[in-house]
Amino acid sequence: MPDLRNLGTILRILVGVNGATLLIALAREPRLPALATEWATLTGFVEPHLFAELALLWLVQPWLAKASPRIAVAIVTVITCAIAVGVDALLPRIGSEPRDWLARHLAFALVAQFVLIAYFRLRARALSPAITEARLQALQARIRPHFLFNSITAVLSLMRSEPRRAEAALEDLADLFRVLMRDNRELAPLADEVELCRQYLEIEQLRLGERLVVDWNVKSMPGDALVPPLVLQPLLENAVYHGIEPATVPGVLSINIFLSRDEVHAILRNPYVANGPRHHAGNKMALDNIRERLALHFDAEASLDSRVHHDAYEVHIRMPYRTTKAATADDRASQGPRRERGSDRGLAKRREPHLSERLPAMAPMRVDHG
Numbered sequence: 590m591p592d593l594r595n596l597g598t599i600l601r602i603l604v605g606v607n608g609a610t611l612l613i614a615l616a617r618e619p620r621l622p623a624l625a626t627e628w629a630t631l632t633g634f635v636e637p638h639l640f641a642e643l644a645l646l647w648l649v650q651p652w653l654a655k656a657s658p659r660i661a662v663a664i665v666t667v668i669t670c671a672i673a674v675g676v677d678a679l680l681p682r683i684g685s686e687p688r689d690w691l692a693r694h695l696a697f698a699l700v701a702q703f704v705l706i707a708y709f710r711l712r713a714r715a716l717s718p719a720i721t722e723a724r725l726q727a728l729q730a731r732i733r734p735h736f737l738f739n740s741i742t743a744v745l746s747l748m749r750s751e752p753r754r755a756e757a758a759l760e761d762l763a764d765l766f767r768v769l770m771r772d773n774r775e776l777a778p779l780a781d782e783v784e785l786c787r788q789y790l791e792i793e794q795l796r797l798g799e800r801l802v803v804d805w806n807v808k809s810m811p812g813d814a815l816v817p818p819l820v821l822q823p824l825l826e827n828a829v830y831h832g833i834e835p836a837t838v839p840g841v842l843s844i845n846i847f848l849s850r851d852e853v854h855a856i857l858r859n860p861y862v863a864n865g866p867r868h869h870a871g872n873k874m875a876l877d878n879i880r881e882r883l884a885l886h887f888d889a890e891a892s893l894d895s896r897v898h899h900d901a902y903e904v905h906i907r908m909p910y911r912t913t914k915a916a917t918a919d920d921r922a923s924q925g926p927r928r929e930r931g932s933d934r935g936l937a938k939r940r941e942p943h944l945s946e947r948l949p950a951m952a953p954m955r956v957d958h959g
Contacts (some may be wrong), residue, residue: 590653590654590658590661590662590665590706590709591709591713592650592654592888593643593647593650593653594647594650595883595887595888595889595890596888596889596890597887597888597889597890598709598888599643600889601640601705601708601709602643602705603643605641605701605704605705605708606635606639606701606705607632607635609697609701609951610628610631610632610635611628613631613697613791614627614628614631633696634676637676638672638673638676638694638698641672641675641676642668642669642672645668645672646665646668649664649668651841652664653665653732661713664705665706666699666702668758669698669699669702670695670698670699672698673691673694673695673698674691674695676694677690677691677694682750690765698852702942718825723805731774732770735758740762740792740793740795740796741762741906743758743792744758744762745760745794746794747795751783758791758792758795761788761791761792762792764785764788765785765789765792766802768785768818768819775818776815776816776817776818776886776911777815777817777818778812778813778814778815778816779810779811779813779814779815779816779846779853780810780812780813781814781818782816782818782819782820782821782822782934783807783810783812783821783846785819785821785822786821786822786825786844789822789825789826790825790829791801791844793829793833796835797829797834798848799839800836800838800839801829801832801833801839801840801842802839802840802841802842803841803842803844804841804842804843804844805844806843806844806845806846806847807844807846808847809846809847809848809849810846810847810848811848811853811910811912813912813913814848814853814908814910814911814912815911815912815913816853816908817882817883817886819880820855820879820882820883820906821844821855821857823875823878823879824857824875824904825842825844825857826875826877827875828857828859828902828904829842829859831859831902832860832861832902833860834860835861836860840859840860841859841860842857842858842859843856843857843858843859844856844857845857848910851909851910851957852907852908852910853906853907853908853909853910854904854905854906855905855908856903856905856906857903857904857906858901858902858903858904859901859902860900860901860902861897861900861901861902862900876893876895876904879906880892880893883906883908887908887909890908890909891906891907891908891909892906892907893905893906893907
Protein backbone atom coordinates (compact mmCIF):
# COMPACT_ATOMS: atom_id res chain seq x y z
CA MET A 590 0.00 0.00 0.00
CA PRO A 591 1.24 3.52 -0.74
CA ASP A 592 1.81 6.08 1.99
CA LEU A 593 -1.65 7.66 2.19
CA ARG A 594 -0.26 10.61 4.16
CA ASN A 595 2.16 11.52 1.40
CA LEU A 596 1.34 14.66 -0.55
CA GLY A 597 2.33 13.10 -3.88
CA THR A 598 0.10 10.08 -3.26
CA ILE A 599 -2.89 12.28 -2.38
CA LEU A 600 -2.39 14.44 -5.48
CA ARG A 601 -2.20 11.38 -7.73
CA ILE A 602 -5.43 10.00 -6.26
CA LEU A 603 -7.20 13.32 -6.78
CA VAL A 604 -6.02 13.58 -10.37
CA GLY A 605 -6.86 9.94 -11.13
CA VAL A 606 -10.39 10.00 -9.73
CA ASN A 607 -11.28 13.36 -11.29
CA GLY A 608 -9.80 12.22 -14.60
CA ALA A 609 -12.01 9.12 -14.51
CA THR A 610 -14.99 11.33 -13.70
CA LEU A 611 -14.20 13.46 -16.76
CA LEU A 612 -14.15 10.36 -18.96
CA ILE A 613 -17.56 9.32 -17.62
CA ALA A 614 -18.87 12.83 -18.26
CA LEU A 615 -17.61 12.60 -21.86
CA ALA A 616 -19.41 9.28 -22.30
CA ARG A 617 -22.66 10.66 -20.85
CA GLU A 618 -22.58 14.03 -22.60
CA PRO A 619 -20.70 14.10 -25.93
CA ARG A 620 -21.70 17.72 -26.60
CA LEU A 621 -18.80 19.97 -25.63
CA PRO A 622 -20.92 22.99 -24.56
CA ALA A 623 -22.73 20.85 -21.98
CA LEU A 624 -19.66 18.85 -20.92
CA ALA A 625 -18.61 21.27 -18.18
CA THR A 626 -22.06 21.16 -16.60
CA GLU A 627 -22.15 17.37 -16.70
CA TRP A 628 -18.66 17.09 -15.22
CA ALA A 629 -19.50 19.56 -12.45
CA THR A 630 -22.64 17.58 -11.63
CA LEU A 631 -20.74 14.30 -11.37
CA THR A 632 -17.86 15.76 -9.35
CA GLY A 633 -20.39 17.27 -6.96
CA PHE A 634 -21.36 13.72 -6.07
CA VAL A 635 -17.91 12.13 -6.32
CA GLU A 636 -15.91 14.72 -4.36
CA PRO A 637 -17.66 14.19 -0.99
CA HIS A 638 -16.88 10.48 -1.19
CA LEU A 639 -13.33 11.16 -2.34
CA PHE A 640 -12.45 13.69 0.37
CA ALA A 641 -14.16 11.68 3.11
CA GLU A 642 -12.24 8.54 2.14
CA LEU A 643 -8.93 10.39 1.89
CA ALA A 644 -9.46 11.85 5.36
CA LEU A 645 -10.33 8.45 6.85
CA LEU A 646 -7.42 6.73 5.12
CA TRP A 647 -5.11 9.44 6.44
CA LEU A 648 -6.26 8.56 9.97
CA VAL A 649 -5.81 4.79 9.59
CA GLN A 650 -2.50 4.98 7.66
CA PRO A 651 -0.39 3.88 10.68
CA TRP A 652 -2.43 0.67 10.98
CA LEU A 653 -2.40 0.07 7.21
CA ALA A 654 1.39 0.38 7.18
CA LYS A 655 1.67 -2.42 9.78
CA ALA A 656 -0.90 -4.73 8.17
CA SER A 657 -0.15 -7.29 5.50
CA PRO A 658 -0.98 -6.29 1.89
CA ARG A 659 -4.14 -8.43 1.76
CA ILE A 660 -5.49 -7.14 5.05
CA ALA A 661 -4.67 -3.55 4.06
CA VAL A 662 -6.57 -3.92 0.78
CA ALA A 663 -9.49 -5.49 2.65
CA ILE A 664 -9.60 -2.58 5.11
CA VAL A 665 -9.55 -0.04 2.27
CA THR A 666 -12.33 -1.94 0.48
CA VAL A 667 -14.54 -1.91 3.58
CA ILE A 668 -13.93 1.83 4.00
CA THR A 669 -14.77 2.47 0.34
CA CYS A 670 -18.07 0.56 0.54
CA ALA A 671 -19.09 2.15 3.85
CA ILE A 672 -18.46 5.69 2.60
CA ALA A 673 -20.29 4.95 -0.65
CA VAL A 674 -23.37 3.82 1.28
CA GLY A 675 -23.15 6.82 3.60
CA VAL A 676 -22.78 9.34 0.79
CA ASP A 677 -25.66 7.78 -1.14
CA ALA A 678 -27.87 7.99 1.95
CA LEU A 679 -26.97 11.55 2.90
CA LEU A 680 -26.80 13.29 -0.47
CA PRO A 681 -29.81 13.76 -2.76
CA ARG A 682 -29.84 11.79 -5.94
CA ILE A 683 -28.62 13.44 -9.12
CA GLY A 684 -31.64 14.32 -11.28
CA SER A 685 -33.55 11.32 -12.44
CA GLU A 686 -30.92 8.70 -11.79
CA PRO A 687 -32.05 5.04 -11.89
CA ARG A 688 -32.76 3.12 -8.71
CA ASP A 689 -29.54 1.14 -9.05
CA TRP A 690 -27.48 4.32 -8.56
CA LEU A 691 -25.95 2.94 -5.35
CA ALA A 692 -24.77 -0.17 -7.19
CA ARG A 693 -23.23 2.00 -9.89
CA HIS A 694 -21.64 4.21 -7.27
CA LEU A 695 -20.14 1.19 -5.50
CA ALA A 696 -18.92 -0.25 -8.80
CA PHE A 697 -17.21 3.02 -9.78
CA ALA A 698 -15.63 3.44 -6.33
CA LEU A 699 -14.31 -0.12 -6.19
CA VAL A 700 -12.97 -0.04 -9.75
CA ALA A 701 -11.22 3.26 -9.02
CA GLN A 702 -9.80 1.83 -5.80
CA PHE A 703 -8.30 -1.29 -7.36
CA VAL A 704 -7.00 0.60 -10.40
CA LEU A 705 -5.24 3.07 -8.11
CA ILE A 706 -3.79 0.27 -5.95
CA ALA A 707 -2.47 -1.46 -9.08
CA TYR A 708 -1.04 1.85 -10.33
CA PHE A 709 0.83 2.53 -7.09
CA ARG A 710 2.24 -1.00 -7.05
CA LEU A 711 3.47 -0.63 -10.63
CA ARG A 712 4.90 2.79 -9.81
CA ALA A 713 6.77 1.43 -6.79
CA ARG A 714 8.29 -1.26 -8.99
CA ALA A 715 9.13 1.24 -11.71
CA LEU A 716 11.02 3.40 -9.21
CA SER A 717 13.20 0.44 -8.20
CA PRO A 718 14.30 -1.27 -11.43
CA ALA A 719 17.65 -2.99 -11.80
CA ILE A 720 19.29 0.06 -13.33
CA THR A 721 18.18 2.28 -10.44
CA GLU A 722 19.48 -0.27 -7.94
CA ALA A 723 22.77 -0.38 -9.83
CA ARG A 724 23.05 3.41 -9.76
CA LEU A 725 22.16 3.47 -6.07
CA GLN A 726 24.83 0.89 -5.24
CA ALA A 727 27.31 2.80 -7.38
CA LEU A 728 26.63 5.97 -5.43
CA GLN A 729 26.91 4.19 -2.08
CA ALA A 730 30.18 2.44 -2.93
CA ARG A 731 31.57 5.36 -4.90
CA ILE A 732 34.28 7.60 -3.54
CA ARG A 733 36.63 9.55 -5.75
CA PRO A 734 39.96 7.78 -6.38
CA HIS A 735 41.81 11.06 -5.93
CA PHE A 736 40.34 11.41 -2.42
CA LEU A 737 41.46 7.91 -1.45
CA PHE A 738 44.93 8.43 -2.89
CA ASN A 739 45.43 11.85 -1.30
CA SER A 740 44.08 10.69 2.08
CA ILE A 741 46.45 7.72 2.21
CA THR A 742 49.32 9.97 1.14
CA ALA A 743 48.46 12.42 3.90
CA VAL A 744 48.39 9.61 6.46
CA LEU A 745 51.74 8.21 5.26
CA SER A 746 53.34 11.62 5.69
CA LEU A 747 52.34 11.54 9.37
CA MET A 748 53.38 7.97 10.17
CA ARG A 749 56.83 8.81 11.56
CA SER A 750 56.34 12.32 12.87
CA GLU A 751 52.84 11.97 14.38
CA PRO A 752 51.87 8.28 14.59
CA ARG A 753 48.84 8.84 16.89
CA ARG A 754 47.42 11.39 14.48
CA ALA A 755 47.96 9.01 11.55
CA GLU A 756 46.30 6.15 13.46
CA ALA A 757 43.25 8.29 14.23
CA ALA A 758 42.96 9.29 10.57
CA LEU A 759 43.11 5.65 9.46
CA GLU A 760 40.36 4.72 11.93
CA ASP A 761 38.06 7.43 10.56
CA LEU A 762 38.94 6.42 7.00
CA ALA A 763 37.97 2.81 7.83
CA ASP A 764 34.67 4.01 9.34
CA LEU A 765 33.92 6.04 6.24
CA PHE A 766 34.53 3.15 3.87
CA ARG A 767 32.54 0.75 6.05
CA VAL A 768 29.48 2.97 5.66
CA LEU A 769 30.06 3.66 1.98
CA MET A 770 30.36 0.00 1.04
CA ARG A 771 27.39 -1.42 2.94
CA ASP A 772 23.85 -1.82 1.61
CA ASN A 773 22.04 1.40 2.53
CA ARG A 774 18.59 1.21 0.99
CA GLU A 775 16.68 1.91 4.21
CA LEU A 776 16.25 5.28 5.89
CA ALA A 777 18.72 6.12 8.66
CA PRO A 778 18.89 8.78 11.42
CA LEU A 779 20.12 12.18 10.31
CA ALA A 780 22.58 12.24 13.22
CA ASP A 781 24.42 9.24 11.71
CA GLU A 782 24.69 10.97 8.34
CA VAL A 783 26.05 14.13 9.95
CA GLU A 784 28.64 12.15 11.93
CA LEU A 785 29.76 10.47 8.71
CA CYS A 786 30.12 13.89 7.09
CA ARG A 787 32.19 15.15 10.03
CA GLN A 788 34.59 12.22 9.68
CA TYR A 789 34.85 12.76 5.93
CA LEU A 790 35.64 16.47 6.28
CA GLU A 791 38.20 15.81 9.01
CA ILE A 792 40.05 13.45 6.67
CA GLU A 793 39.91 16.08 3.93
CA GLN A 794 41.37 18.63 6.32
CA LEU A 795 44.42 16.41 6.80
CA ARG A 796 45.54 17.19 3.26
CA LEU A 797 43.88 20.55 2.61
CA GLY A 798 44.83 22.14 5.93
CA GLU A 799 43.89 25.81 6.25
CA ARG A 800 42.41 25.87 2.75
CA LEU A 801 39.28 24.13 4.10
CA VAL A 802 37.19 25.89 6.74
CA VAL A 803 33.94 24.14 7.72
CA ASP A 804 31.08 26.15 9.24
CA TRP A 805 28.55 23.86 10.95
CA ASN A 806 25.16 25.27 11.93
CA VAL A 807 23.15 22.43 13.45
CA LYS A 808 21.39 24.11 16.38
CA SER A 809 17.95 23.20 15.05
CA MET A 810 18.92 19.87 13.47
CA PRO A 811 16.48 17.03 14.31
CA GLY A 812 18.94 14.20 14.84
CA ASP A 813 16.18 11.58 14.95
CA ALA A 814 14.85 12.46 11.50
CA LEU A 815 15.00 9.55 9.05
CA VAL A 816 16.81 10.34 5.79
CA PRO A 817 18.26 8.31 2.89
CA PRO A 818 21.84 7.27 3.74
CA LEU A 819 24.58 9.12 1.86
CA VAL A 820 22.29 12.04 1.09
CA LEU A 821 24.83 14.66 2.25
CA GLN A 822 28.31 13.12 1.96
CA PRO A 823 28.43 12.99 -1.88
CA LEU A 824 27.35 16.65 -1.99
CA LEU A 825 30.12 17.62 0.44
CA GLU A 826 32.58 15.63 -1.64
CA ASN A 827 31.53 17.60 -4.71
CA ALA A 828 31.78 20.85 -2.74
CA VAL A 829 35.36 20.07 -1.70
CA TYR A 830 36.35 18.84 -5.15
CA HIS A 831 34.87 21.74 -7.13
CA GLY A 832 34.86 24.58 -4.61
CA ILE A 833 37.85 24.14 -2.28
CA GLU A 834 40.57 22.22 -4.13
CA PRO A 835 40.88 24.52 -7.17
CA ALA A 836 41.14 27.66 -5.02
CA THR A 837 44.46 29.08 -3.81
CA VAL A 838 42.94 30.87 -0.82
CA PRO A 839 41.01 29.40 2.14
CA GLY A 840 37.37 28.65 1.41
CA VAL A 841 34.39 28.21 3.73
CA LEU A 842 32.15 25.17 3.35
CA SER A 843 28.87 26.04 5.08
CA ILE A 844 26.44 23.36 6.32
CA ASN A 845 23.10 24.51 7.72
CA ILE A 846 20.59 21.86 8.85
CA PHE A 847 17.35 22.80 10.58
CA LEU A 848 13.70 21.83 11.12
CA SER A 849 10.94 24.13 9.90
CA ARG A 850 7.21 23.36 9.69
CA ASP A 851 7.69 19.58 9.93
CA GLU A 852 10.28 19.68 7.15
CA VAL A 853 14.02 19.01 7.40
CA HIS A 854 16.14 21.47 5.45
CA ALA A 855 19.82 21.03 4.60
CA ILE A 856 21.59 23.92 2.89
CA LEU A 857 25.16 23.33 1.70
CA ARG A 858 27.22 26.19 0.30
CA ASN A 859 30.76 26.28 -1.08
CA PRO A 860 32.86 28.94 -2.85
CA TYR A 861 32.30 29.45 -6.56
CA VAL A 862 34.28 31.53 -9.04
CA ALA A 863 32.74 31.67 -12.50
CA ASN A 864 35.98 32.24 -14.43
CA GLY A 865 38.47 31.03 -11.84
CA PRO A 866 40.48 27.79 -11.75
CA ARG A 867 38.32 24.73 -11.14
CA HIS A 868 38.04 21.06 -11.97
CA HIS A 869 35.95 19.63 -14.78
CA ALA A 870 32.23 20.31 -14.49
CA GLY A 871 31.31 16.68 -13.81
CA ASN A 872 28.18 14.80 -14.92
CA LYS A 873 25.95 15.71 -11.94
CA MET A 874 25.45 12.01 -11.20
CA ALA A 875 25.34 12.63 -7.45
CA LEU A 876 22.62 15.30 -7.76
CA ASP A 877 20.48 13.20 -10.09
CA ASN A 878 20.89 10.06 -8.00
CA ILE A 879 20.00 11.83 -4.77
CA ARG A 880 16.91 13.37 -6.42
CA GLU A 881 15.88 9.90 -7.56
CA ARG A 882 16.27 8.42 -4.07
CA LEU A 883 14.38 11.33 -2.49
CA ALA A 884 11.51 10.69 -4.92
CA LEU A 885 11.59 6.98 -4.10
CA HIS A 886 11.37 7.54 -0.34
CA PHE A 887 9.30 10.72 -0.08
CA ASP A 888 7.65 11.29 -3.48
CA ALA A 889 6.59 14.93 -3.95
CA GLU A 890 7.27 15.83 -0.32
CA ALA A 891 11.04 16.12 -0.90
CA SER A 892 13.13 18.15 -3.31
CA LEU A 893 16.72 19.06 -4.16
CA ASP A 894 17.50 22.44 -5.70
CA SER A 895 20.87 23.83 -6.72
CA ARG A 896 21.73 27.38 -7.67
CA VAL A 897 24.75 29.56 -8.33
CA HIS A 898 25.14 32.87 -6.50
CA HIS A 899 27.71 35.49 -7.42
CA ASP A 900 30.41 33.89 -5.24
CA ALA A 901 28.91 30.61 -3.98
CA TYR A 902 27.28 27.40 -5.14
CA GLU A 903 24.31 26.30 -3.01
CA VAL A 904 22.39 23.03 -2.71
CA HIS A 905 19.11 23.00 -0.77
CA ILE A 906 17.52 19.68 0.25
CA ARG A 907 13.99 19.58 1.66
CA MET A 908 12.59 16.40 3.26
CA PRO A 909 9.57 15.59 5.44
CA TYR A 910 10.28 15.11 9.13
CA ARG A 911 9.76 11.42 9.85
CA THR A 912 10.94 9.45 12.85
CA THR A 913 10.69 5.95 14.27
CA LYS A 914 9.47 6.11 17.86
CA ALA A 915 10.15 2.50 18.76
CA ALA A 916 11.17 -0.65 16.93
CA THR A 917 8.99 -3.73 17.03
CA ALA A 918 10.04 -6.79 18.98
CA ASP A 919 10.90 -8.60 15.75
CA ASP A 920 13.07 -5.73 14.56
CA ARG A 921 14.89 -5.67 17.88
CA ALA A 922 15.48 -9.41 17.73
CA SER A 923 16.76 -9.32 14.15
CA GLN A 924 18.91 -6.23 14.61
CA GLY A 925 20.00 -6.85 18.19
CA PRO A 926 23.41 -8.41 17.51
CA ARG A 927 24.36 -5.72 15.01
CA ARG A 928 23.22 -2.92 17.28
CA GLU A 929 25.12 -4.43 20.18
CA ARG A 930 28.32 -4.53 18.19
CA GLY A 931 27.74 -0.99 16.98
CA SER A 932 27.02 0.28 20.48
CA ASP A 933 30.11 -1.46 21.89
CA ARG A 934 32.19 0.07 19.18
CA GLY A 935 30.64 3.46 19.82
CA LEU A 936 31.53 3.20 23.53
CA ALA A 937 35.08 2.30 22.63
CA LYS A 938 35.35 5.30 20.37
CA ARG A 939 33.91 7.59 23.03
CA ARG A 940 36.66 6.55 25.42
CA GLU A 941 39.18 7.99 22.96
CA PRO A 942 39.18 11.74 22.20
CA HIS A 943 37.60 12.67 18.90
CA LEU A 944 39.84 13.33 15.92
CA SER A 945 39.17 17.06 16.03
CA GLU A 946 40.30 17.09 19.69
CA ARG A 947 43.50 15.21 18.91
CA LEU A 948 44.48 17.58 16.09
CA PRO A 949 44.67 21.09 17.54
CA ALA A 950 46.99 22.25 14.75
CA MET A 951 44.53 21.51 11.98
CA ALA A 952 42.61 24.12 10.02
CA PRO A 953 39.89 25.96 11.90
CA MET A 954 36.48 24.35 11.91
CA ARG A 955 33.62 26.40 13.24
CA VAL A 956 31.20 23.96 14.83
CA ASP A 957 27.89 24.87 16.40
CA HIS A 958 27.07 21.75 18.42
CA GLY A 959 23.63 23.03 19.41
